[in-house]
Amino acid sequence: MELKTGSQTINLTPDHCFYLAPYSDHDFRSVNQNEFLVLDIPERILPGNTSDMYEEMNDSWTAVKYLLLQEINNTGHSDALGNLTSYIAHKIKTMTPSSIEYINKNYKQRLSLETLAAIENYHPSYYSEWFKNQTGKSVKDYINELRLNETKSMLLSTSWSITRIAGDMDFDNLSSFTRWFVTNESVSPNVYRALKK
Template sequence: MKDNENIEKLRGIRDSAYHETKRHTDIMFAFNIYPCTIPKDFTFVPLHWQDSMEVIYVKRGRGRVQVDFMTYEAEEGDIFLILPGHLHGLRSVVRESMEYENIIFDMSFLGSDSVDLCSQRYLQPMIRGKVQIPAHIGKEDVLYSKIAACLDASDHLCAVRSRGYELAVKGQMLLLVSALFQEAPDREEYNIDDRNVQKLKVVISRIEKDYNKKLTVDDMAAECGYSASHFMRWFRKVTGTAFLGYLIEYRLGKAAQALRNGDDTVLEIAEQTGFDNLSNFNRLFKKRFEMTPSQFRKNNG
């Protein structure tokens, strides 16, 4: 009964920032490429999910990428594929930066809304989570050359924008999906542990909503119907980090954004982001960013 209640709770928070509802694409051409750098553009990207397909294509440097319950050490050339509805996030590595392309497109762009064989046999099963595709494709992977070629071609097409480029981009994305199915033809019945996904979405949405308030392990355990000890073991297993560590990381990320973009004092920012002790905030911030909040503001203003 508790699981059903939590799933209903999840449905009630669909406007959460963790369920990203911002439209990244034009309804008439539902494909876009964003060049990003972490931590220059943002210190980290917290776990979230969206209704579009997303590809993270690492161009330079190193960082960490999490897709569902797996965390990867990302490096130049790595490709990460995130299906609609799947959790993902990025973190920087100390003294390192990572430049990457964020490629986002709606599955409807490929024709998922059509009533035809391609939609029913391939696209709709992907949307429903009935197909397993590799979350991470490295240079040594048998799929790499095909997938990278599709992404590189789309990048060039969007840069040049010659007449008919939209058709060619769609073609490249269809080739990409085709390559995925060619290498994994017998995985149509795959389904990730949906209960764990839904519970984690409830927890991270609560963090987004109340990160600046007092949040305890007991609070989060109650959200999932777990004991405190079981919740701590479960959260570390599915995210790779302790709950309190994740919460602190999120709060520090919010503080860094405020320091970079606003004029509030360090004390005000500490209080706004859930830290009730300034010296503790300064210590944790310096440990994470290897500089004080004041130095961070000066270097990133």
């Protein structure tokens, strides 16, 4: 069977399995007669954002397939199918949205809402709402937390001067860096370093 998604075309064979993420546009066709086992996993049990997954049918997946086929033939009421579905859902890899991945790699530099929204092809005002739904935080708070954690790590694990750390975190000057740190930690970077070391 040939399965076509927005980004790839896959020829499904008995030695592979394929997970298609929710809301994915797709087409499928086959020139031969065949049977496929399709499991519709409720979105509520999926582990966050997921992406398509094409996996080799290893021993683990073969065992899952066998158990699913057994349950299809089971006429009694059993929780096994629900348990198998939950097990499969936890094996599915989660995907970090592109803009969040970009933030995680580039949080030390100044990032604009417009740039981040463009990565996801969203309008900036919608992106803010979407981001909060994804992370539970505003874009500003999320970036601030990453920068603060990195700053605290550098204060404790390096002998770098406060000025060098401020520069590494892309602050224009030491006073704005110190103000930012005090606002978040209630002590200056020097005092934080002295207290924690």
